[in-house]
Amino acid sequence: MTPVPAPSPGAASVSARGWGWRHAGRRAFAARHLDLEIRPGERVLLLGASGAGKSTVLHGLAGLLGSQDEGEQEGELLLDGVRPADARGRAGLVLQDPETQVVLARVGDEVAFAAENLAVPREQIWQRVHRALDDVGLDLPLDHPTGALSGGQKQRLALAAVLAMEPGLLLLDEPTANLDPDGVLEVRDAVVRVLDRTGATLVVVEHRVAVWADVVDRVIVLDAAGGVLADGAPGVVLVQEGTRARLADAGVWIPGRQPFVGGPVPDGGGDVLLSAQALAVARTKRGPAAVEDLAVDVRAGQALSITGPNGAGKSTAALTLGCLLRPRAGRLDALPGLAGAAGSDPFRWRSPQLVQRIGTVFQEPEHQFLTPSVAEELEFGPRRVGGTADPRRTGELAERLRLTHLLRANPFTLSGGEKRRLSVATMLATAPRILILDEPTFGQDALTWAELVTLLRELIDAGVAVVSVTHDADFIAALGGATLHVSGGAGRLVAS
Amino acid sequence: MSGDYLTPALTGATLLRANPVSKLFAAVVITLALLASIDWVSAAVVLACELVLLPLLGISVLGLARRIWPLLVAALLGAYGTALLAEKTGGVLLDVGPFLFTEGSVAAGIAVGLRGLALALPGIYILLTTDPTDLADALAQKLHLPHRFVLGALASLRLVGLLVEQWEMLGLARHARGIGSDGSPVARVRNLLGQSFGLIVQAIRRATRLATAMEARGFGGGTRTWARTSTFSALDVGVAGVGLVIASGATTAAVLAGTWNFILS
Numbered sequence: 232m233t234p235v236p237a238p239s240p241g242a243a244s245v246s247a248r249g250w251g252w253r254h255a256g257r258r259a260f261a262a263r264h265l266d267l268e269i270r271p272g273e274r275v276l277l278l279g280a281s282g283a284g285k286s287t288v289l290h291g292l293a294g295l296l297g298s299q300d301e302g303e304q305e306g307e308l309l310l311d312g313v314r315p316a317d318a319r320g321r322a323g324l325v326l327q328d329p330e331t332q333v334v335l336a337r338v339g340d341e342v343a344f345a346a347e348n349l350a351v352p353r354e355q356i357w358q359r360v361h362r363a364l365d366d367v368g369l370d371l372p373l374d375h376p377t378g379a380l381s382g383g384q385k386q387r388l389a390l391a392a393v394l395a396m397e398p399g400l401l402l403l404d405e406p407t408a409n410l411d412p413d414g415v416l417e418v419r420d421a422v423v424r425v426l427d428r429t430g431a432t433l434v435v436v437e438h439r440v441a442v443w444a445d446v447v448d449r450v451i452v453l454d455a456a457g458g459v460l461a462d463g464a465p466g467v468v469l470v471q472e473g474t475r476a477r478l479a480d481a482g483v484w485i486p487g488r489q490p491f492v493g494g495p496v497p498d499g500g501g502d503v504l505l506s507a508q509a510l511a512v513a514r515t516k517r518g519p520a521a522v523e524d525l526a527v528d529v530r531a532g533q534a535l536s537i538t539g540p541n542g543a544g545k546s547t548a549a550l551t552l553g554c555l556l557r558p559r560a561g562r563l564d565a566l567p568g569l570a571g572a573a574g575s576d577p578f579r580w581r582s583p584q585l586v587q588r589i590g591t592v593f594q595e596p597e598h599q600f601l602t603p604s605v606a607e608e609l610e611f612g613p614r615r616v617g618g619t620a621d622p623r624r625t626g627e628l629a630e631r632l633r634l635t636h637l638l639r640a641n642p643f644t645l646s647g648g649e650k651r652r653l654s655v656a657t658m659l660a661t662a663p664r665i666l667i668l669d670e671p672t673f674g675q676d677a678l679t680w681a682e683l684v685t686l687l688r689e690l691i692d693a694g695v696a697v698v699s700v701t702h703d704a705d706f707i708a709a710l711g712g713a714t715l716h717v718s719g720g721a722g723r724l725v726a727s
Numbered sequence: 728m729s730g731d732y733l734t735p736a737l738t739g740a741t742l743l744r745a746n747p748v749s750k751l752f753a754a755v756v757i758t759l760a761l762l763a764s765i766d767w768v769s770a771a772v773v774l775a776c777e778l779v780l781l782p783l784l785g786i787s788v789l790g791l792a793r794r795i796w797p798l799l800v801a802a803l804l805g806a807y808g809t810a811l812l813a814e815k816t817g818g819v820l821l822d823v824g825p826f827l828f829t830e831g832s833v834a835a836g837i838a839v840g841l842r843g844l845a846l847a848l849p850g851i852y853i854l855l856t857t858d859p860t861d862l863a864d865a866l867a868q869k870l871h872l873p874h875r876f877v878l879g880a881l882a883s884l885r886l887v888g889l890l891v892e893q894w895e896m897l898g899l900a901r902h903a904r905g906i907g908s909d910g911s912p913v914a915r916v917r918n919l920l921g922q923s924f925g926l927i928v929q930a931i932r933r934a935t936r937l938a939t940a941m942e943a944r945g946f947g948g949g950t951r952t953w954a955r956t957s958t959f960s961a962l963d964v965g966v967a968g969v970g971l972v973i974a975s976g977a978t979t980a981a982v983l984a985g986t987w988n989f990i991l992s
Contacts, residue, residue, distance in 0.1 A: 334937065336885065349945045349951075350951050555903055586903070598897055598929070
């Protein structure tokens with residue numbers, strides 16, 4: 232734990248009294264019965280189960296919840312004693328997805344944007360831009376294109392963009408959930424540097440407690456039923472056995488506590504299903520190859536994890552192994568155990584033949600939803616293959632992935648964890664021999680994570696080959712098998 | 728793969744340094760002069776001037792032709808169609824079956840082709856040499872258009888580039904679910920419609936998130952300042968002046984040549 236610096240005159244205080252918010256069109260309150268006092272300069276980690284209203288609290292403090300037609304408010308939520316909407320620029324919010332926060336084309340303009348919106352005089356804007364970029368450690372020319380940044384750099388840019396407002400309250404909504412391990416530390420350290428200089432108040436929401444436990448001085452746990460479950464120093468809240476158990480039940484990642492996963496680590500492996508030799512993979516027909524000279528076998532009943540830094544071409548390699556992208560060069564052969572009657576060249580298979588052999592789960596589950604209900608999603612693949620879907624099999628699948636109560640729901644209305652389970656289930660519906668997953672554990676809470684690992688272990692035991700693109704060392708260790716490390720345009724197999 | 732709509736295509740161009748407003752002004756006066764009269768002299772003068780000014784773009788005639796070849800094809804087709812269908816006056820040049828070209832119809836065809844190109848080039852010059860961020864600055868600061876509208880349009884321009892990327896990703900994601908580009912023509916059309924709907928859903932979600940991120944940075948308030956000043960320089964006087972000279976020169980040449988044909992007379 233770092234010593235608490237003296238609160239700077241600019242640091243903001245937060246006060247919630249019986250506060251609650253219900254989004255228009257929803258029956259349940261997203262957050263309710265909240266009573267809180269946060270002093271200027273405090274550094275708070277906000278925890279709670281999925282759906283406990285953590286993001287709603289942050290949006291409320293950022294003044295983004297809007298007027299009565301956007302929802303219903305109870306009690307009051309105050310920033311420096313006034314409504315957040317009346318304190319424009321006092322709170323700065325950084326969101327989870329680095330890709331959806333970039334507004335402008337050049338780094339300097341991006342940082343200047345917020346200061347312009349607050350009507351800061353021009354000569355001061357560029358001073359603020361330089362200081363903000365300095366604070367987050369982005370040493371780039373001001374006209375550097377924002378599209379060319381890595382995920383970690385984009386998140387630091389988003390942080391700098393918010394710092395240009397000189398906010399008294401910094402709000403971070405799972406800022407590192409989508410980053411590789413280097414990116415996570417990059418962003419965390421930048422935040423600490425900024426707080427040490429400005430003394431601003433911090434409220435950060437994050438599943439992965441270990442990242443922030445050492446830099447905050449207070450942990451607040453929201454109760455999914457409303458109100459506060461626990462509140463205190465990290466050394467108390469995260470150590471007390473009672474709260475630890477409740478946090479674990481809520482899906483929070485607690486340092487020193489592995490989520491419970493059923494079954495042993497799979498070992499061994501069967502026949503080769505798919506074999507790549509001197510394979511070069513590329514996103515486009517003409518652009519540069521992402522990875523060259525790959526040699527790897529995908530085996531039945533074995534996991535293959537593809538690792539490496541952001542942007543190294545892991546996803547491109549996985550999409551090629553999934554027979555969705557054509558290889559730039561080299562060979563990718565389906566062996567008889569996989570090909571059956573369809574022939575050894577997977578790129579000659581028709582779509583229904585492909586889904587019976589290889590299932591690919593994309594990082595964004597929504598990209599693959601095709602129908603208006605969960606039940607139809609599960610029946611879609613079998614119908615494509617055989618014309619009809621066996622209701623008993625679909626029922627079993629829904630049962631196994633805890634989707635039975637959601638069969639009539641629209642896939643787009645599900646929670647993040649449910650969407651992930653559904654996207655895996657739709658691929659399993661056609662019983663493929665190979666299952667490919669792109670970053671399956673990004674931003675998942677500990678419960679969803681454990682469920683997913685248990686399921687994948689069962690699949691591996693049943694002879695399915697599971698190929699995952701992942702940064703998650705715990706996940707790789709839990710699945711065993713082989714690891715392909717991709718970086719600098721080359722891939723090599725690492726012994727596990 | 729992703730279309731980059733946020734940086735101008737030609738980084739070495741002299742016109743890049745001119746203010747977008749002066750470029751727009753020159754383009755508008757030239758267009759007005761061309762629209763005022765249907766004749767080949769004014770069109771030829773404008774087109775000749777535009778080609779003489781090509782060095783301002785920093786590329787060769789061939790380089791320009793490679794970028795705008797569909798326009799050249801369209802101009803040729805327009806000229807051919809007009810020559811074939813226009814009123815047949817003057818001496819007969821060619822008469823083979825249904826194909827009858829006369830001096831009058833060929834002149835009309837040439838006029839249409841030249842005008843098409845002459846009208847299109849100013850827009851192309853602006854497109855190739857203007858940074859959208861500079862354009863937004865100029866529109867808001869010099870023409871005093873509402874900043875919410877201008878910056879909203881600028882931010883959405885970036886999303887247009889991302890749509891190309893999202894379309895390809897959606898195609899792969901759907902292929903993985905068993906919907907491929909194989910199947911009957913009807914199935915393909917249905918697939919295309921489905922993918923388009925998916926793209927719209929994704930685009931709306933993306934735009935909503937971006938709007939939240941912008942609002943979180945104080946966007947949408949009443950007053951705002953500008954970090955970049957949109958300025959006029961001697962180059963802009965030149966650009967606007969050359970635009971006026973081309974427009975008036977073309978009109979004068981057409982009147983003197985006796986081909987001036989005012990559209991409203």
